[in-house]
Amino acid sequence: MGVVNTWHTQGDSRVCSGCAALEWEERAIGQAFVLGVYGPPLHDGCRCYMTQEYTGGGEIEVVDVAGEVERVLARLGTRDILEAGRG
Ligand SMILES: [Zn+2]
Numbered sequence: 532m533g534v535v536n537t538w539h540t541q542g543d544s545r546v547c548s549g550c551a552a553l554e555w556e557e558r559a560i561g562q563a564f565v566l567g568v569y570g571p572p573l574h575d576g577c578r579c580y581m582t583q584e585y586t587g588g589g590e591i592e593v594v595d596v597a598g599e600v601e602r603v604l605a606r607l608g609t610r611d612i613l614e615a616g617r618g
Contacts, residue, residue, distance in 0.1 A: 534560045534604075535586050536570060541578045550579050 538553040540546040546554075550573050553564055560583075563569050571579035585603060 533586055535584050536560060536564075537582050537584060538564055538571070539580050539582060545578075547574070549573055550577060553579070 535557045536559075538550075538556045538558075540550045540554045542554070549565075553573065556564055558564055558569075561569075565573075570581045571577050573579060585607075587607070
């Protein structure tokens with residue numbers, strides 16, 4: 532239970548091999564994808580994006596992150612998950 536970040540590339544021929552390797556990779560909040568990178572951009576010109584999914588029940592996809600996730604977690608009474616992730 533928690534919030535999972537998922538990496539997405541644009542899926543076209545311009546996606547570099549580094550980003551392609553991260554496509555659909557999932558990480559818990561506060562966990563790096565690679566080499567200390569917690570989300571796009573991986574490099575200059577990177578067009579990747581990330582979605583967040585609450586895995587504790589139901590499925591939500593949040594395009595624009597922090598505020599929305601905080602609201603959802605606050606409503607669900609699981610706010611301390613986020614706080615713990617930041618510590
Ligand atoms: Zn990229």
